Amino acid sequence: MGHGPEKVIGKSAPLAAAACAFANAAFAACGADEVHLRGDWGTARFEVEVADEPAERAEGLMFVESMPRSSGMLFVFEREKPLSFWMRNTLIPLDMIAFDGSGTATRVHAGAVPLDETPIPLGGAVKFVLEVNGGTAAALGVSEGTEMRHPSIGAAAAWPCGG
Secondary structure, three states, X not given: OOOOOOEEOOOOHHHHHHHOOOOOOOOOOOOOOEEEEEEOOXXXXXXXXXXXXXXXXXXXXXXXXEOOOOEEEEEEEEEEEEEEEOOOOOXXXXXXXXXXXXXXXXXXXXXXXXXXXXXXXEEEEEEEEEEEEXXXXXXXXXXXXXXXXXXXXXXXXOOOOOO
């Protein structure tokens, strides 16, 4: 639609809703294509695309026109570092959740505005960023201290896989 190739993240909405609905059950294992979050608000599971290479991180969710409610993108960096994101060529509103090396949320930026190129500072010790549909973090109650489970966190995980 004039902005580049159309991209859709995740499975179809009905399949994603059935396969990835928010849940309060304990999750026994981790898969590379899913992220689990937990906090005093409960738990949630998201189907994710992982961006762990520089080119993947640079593209992110640019040109994505829709994303199922329980889907997102997990950005994985080699080490903790100060990060800022922006919404260049990003067509949908997003919540950005920054995590340290243990998978503990250090900042939640709600409602990043589509196409806005203003830098969004995410903090000084960020190793992971989970982008989900705008409004999701508030709807769930995700805040600083929320824990994430994913295989890329490894031995430093506050909430280890299989635990």
